[in-house]
Amino acid sequence: MLAAIDWNQVLAKAVTGGIIGVVAGTCVGLVWYLVPKSNENKQERAGATGRAGPPAKALPPLVLFFFIAAVTFVPFVVEKPLLNALRVRVSGDATAPTVTISDYGRYRVAGPDRTAPGGANAGESEYVLLEQTDQVPCRAGETWGIRIRGSVAPQDDRSHLVREEIHHPPIKHPDGSVRTTDAREFRTPPGAAFGSMNCWQFLKGHEHELVPGDWTWVVFVDGVEVARRTFKVWK
Missing domain, CATH: 1.20.5 (Single alpha-helices involved in coiled-coils or other helix-helix interfaces)
Structure with a gap:
């Protein structure tokens, strides 16, 4: 009823x-x-x-x-x-998007590797899951992260702002700057389901990124946290 x-x-x-x-x-x-x-x-x-x-x-x-x-x-x-x-802030709201982490862990990139520092940005279909784990070796050649899936209610015809953050130990870059967070944002098509692949690649030539410790992925939709996953990067 x-x-x-x-x-x-x-x-x-x-x-x-x-x-x-x-x-x-x-x-x-x-x-x-x-x-x-x-x-x-x-x-x-x-x-x-x-x-x-x-x-x-x-x-x-x-x-x-x-x-x-x-x-x-x-x-x-x-x-x-x-x-x-x-x-999107009322508990139990039928029109709030539902976001889940469909898979996570270590991946192989079928397309071209990243050539610049920061999060990987190859097409979502180019990531092949090798192992679902939260333990990641701190070495060049590793790719790891999360894949999310978002669904919306039939009566929801709005576009939503998705923000993905990676919180990591301090990384000192060649220019002397130090970062502890990397983020990106995108808007979903109005009233449509959405998906996203957010990974990090340790590349040769960017050894300054090889920092062990806790790396945490956090996903927000319209400013509300909807997903979180922490990885342990170890040497």
């Missing part, structure tokens, strides 16, 4: 109702506070001069018009961006 409930619609109605309540309550409270104050000030001034003040005027129709327009229009302006921000 619960599976038939569209919780996003429930969330949308709750957010809309909450916004209308806040806007309406604020406006009514402000009017409720200001009108008596204005009348009190007029009466005080009339008492000080000994003259009776004019009767309090009713709220002008134009003010009522803008009040009703604000209560009606504002929620529809802010509802969609607010919901988009909430969707």
Whole structure:
């Protein structure tokens, strides 16, 4: 029975109702506070001069018009961006992308090897899994990392920002700079499943990258961590 409930619609109605309540309550409270104050000030001034003040005027129709327009229009302006921000952060949200690490470990690259320092960037299909393990020898020629798969709900027609980070021990580069993190980002096609291969290759000629210790891959979707895997690089 619960599976038939569209919780996003429930969330949308709750957010809309909450916004209308806040806007309406604020406006009514402000009017409720200001009108008596204005009348009190007029009466005080009339008492000080000994003259009776004019009767309090009713709220002008134009003010009522803008009040009703604000209560009606504002929620529809802010509802969609607010919901988009909430969707990937609400636990159990049916439209949040589901990301899994489909495989990880040591790979063989069927295509051309990387020729520059940093993460490997060959085509995803060119990586062949040799061994699923989190233990990696610290030697030139090793390629290791993770492959992720992302799926989206049928009603999700949004594009998502995927960020992949590699946190590693300090690597001192030939130019003297030191890095502990490498990252890349990409956007998914709207409403489509996605996949990514994120590996590191130890290459000859780049021996400064041969640093043992914990190397951790972290994946984020729209700023929310969705996957993590740590490798032990040993000598």
